[in-house]
Every structure is written in structure tokens, then in C-alpha cells.
Amino acid sequence: MRPAVDFESAQDLPALYKLLDEVQVKNGWAKAKPAIVPEPRHPFVGHRWRYADTRAALHVAGRLVGTEWAERRNLIMANPHPGNDYATVPTIVGAYQMVKAGETARSHRHTPNAMRVVLDAAPGTYTVVEGMKVPMEPGDVLLTPNWCWHGHANESDSDAYWIDFLDAPLAIGIGPVFFQHYPDVNEPSDGIDATSPMRFAFADYAAKAAAAPEVAPGVRQHLLGPVTLTTFDRVAIAMAAGTHWEPVRSSINQIYTVVQGAGRSRIGGKEFDWQRGDMIAAPCWLEQQHDASEDAILLRVSDEPLMRMLGWVVVGQP
Known part of the structure; x- marks a missing residue:
């Protein structure tokens, strides 16, 4: 076997590095940024997002963003470090979501796990998980394990606001991200389960x-x-x-x-x-x-x- 480039022609390290680039190889002795370090080193920073800001923004989005074309009307809390537009911390993303009064958010499923923390919602607001309506009341925590069909229904006369958490940054980094729409847009619900094990009442x-x-x-x-x-x-x-x-x-x-x-x-x-x-x-x-x-x-x-x-x-x- 013959090498794809003439490595023997390299008379110094810069020349060798150039030849390595031609075969898409990086040297392991003079890395620009070491990968194995004495303690965690990442660009993520501590940060706080105000509900007052996100709620006001979502209220306007309610006029401008329709559920017929937006999978979810939400705002992503992307950690403010250069180049990041998604993850809140390295493995988890947090997002504020709003479903308007009388509105439904179509059903879908995905490999990332998800969780909701309800901020403001009137009676008649539900997340629908695997065909069952689970009430959403202020302070409640609701789980949606991966690959479960889920959607949302707001049958009240007030807009509902909550926070979504997903391990999507982890799934994206590893690779196995899969997503499907429910075939008939909204999964039928067979009843209301206020004591669902997926719900932790405040x-x-x-x-x-x-x-x-x-x-x-x-x-x-x-x-x-x-x-x-x-x-x-x-x-x-x-x-x-x-x-x-x-x-x-x-x-x-x-x-x-x-x-x-x-x-x-x-x-x-x-x-x-x-x-x-x-x-x-x-x-x-x-x-x-x-x-x-x-x-x-x-x-x-x-x-x-x-x-x-x-x-x-x-x-x-x-």
C-alpha cells in the first residue's frame, strides 16, 4: 500500500501538518485546544431569563405565529455563549411555551425525553400523553418520556404558559434524534387522569x-x-x-x-x-x-x- 501523499517530503512540522490536512488527520501532540483537561472546561455560563420578558414576547407571538404552521409556539433559552443557538446547559434545553385559549398543539413524538413546569394555566388546560388528558395547573410538573405521543389542549378562556425541558442537546450530540407527527394531527383522548403518574401536582x-x-x-x-x-x-x-x-x-x-x-x-x-x-x-x-x-x-x-x-x-x- 502506498500513502496518498508523500509524507517523506516533509522537512519540518508545518509541512507535515499541511500533509496531514490533505488526508483529514489531526496531530495528537500539538492540539490547538486540548480535549482531555484537568477539570471541566466548556463555554456555558450562568444565566437568568426573566419570565416577564418571555411571557410578553409569547403574547405577541400569539398574534404572529399560528399553530397550523409552527410545531410549537415556544422560545428557546439558548445559553449566551458565542456560536450557541439552542442548548441551555450542555445536555438540556429549556423553552417557554404558550398555547392560546381554545387552541390545540398538534400531537407528535420524539426520542428526546421531555418535561413541563406549568407557570400560568386555567382549568381546562391539558397535556395529552398516550391518549389521556393530564391536567396542567400552576406549579405542576408533567413528564413525557421519550417516544410517547403527546400534544396539548387549552379548553379554557385564558392563554396558558409553561416551561419545557428536553434532553435534546444530548440526543443531538450523540446522534439518535427521531421525530414523527401523529397521523391524524391530534391524538384522540379517552379521558382525564388527574392522578397520572406523569403528573406531580404543586x-x-x-x-x-x-x-x-x-x-x-x-x-x-x-x-x-x-x-x-x-x-x-x-x-x-x-x-x-x-x-x-x-x-x-x-x-x-x-x-x-x-x-x-x-x-x-x-x-x-x-x-x-x-x-x-x-x-x-x-x-x-x-x-x-x-x-x-x-x-x-x-x-x-x-x-x-x-x-x-x-x-x-x-x-x-x-
């Missing part, structure tokens, strides 16, 4: 979080289960007014939704206030500090189940 999990043991002074946590998604979890965090909390630094990617209350956070050196409905990105290995100015409930979504399955959970100092 009143229920808020009470359990308030009664949970303290993990830090004034801070209590409750894992919403037992139904799980393979790649990300959900934990209700109750913080008493005046509480200061510094979670240990870890290799876990996290996103917080403010379900109730107000406060201020510092993540990776960036500080911002937060209030009900806001979303906060806390990418892996960035230091975190949280202060509650009012009694607060945060809903933390993280890729901890995935990281534990892979044996990649590492913790550092607060």
Missing part, C-alpha cells in the same frame, strides 16, 4: 419539600418520583426567607425554575435577581450561591441520573 410536592430534612440551614429538598426519565431528574428545593445556600460544585448540569418566591443567585461569577417563573442556568463545575429574599420553591432539573449511570459525578468544594 400542592403535593411543595408540602413534601417543606417537610423534608434540611440539607443546609433553611434548605430542604424533595425528589419528584418515582417515575423517572433516564437522563434527567427533578428536585423541589424549599428555601426559607433569608436563607443563604452554597451547593457543592459538581460535574452535574443544572437548570432552576422559580416556582415561588424571590431571591438572588451568583453562578460562575455572574449575579442576578430572580422571581416567580424565571429560569436559571447552572452549568457543570461553576460555583453557585443562592439567597432567598422570600420563602421560595425552586424546581431543579439536572442530568445527575445520566452522570451517575456513566460514573461521571464528581464534586468539589462549595
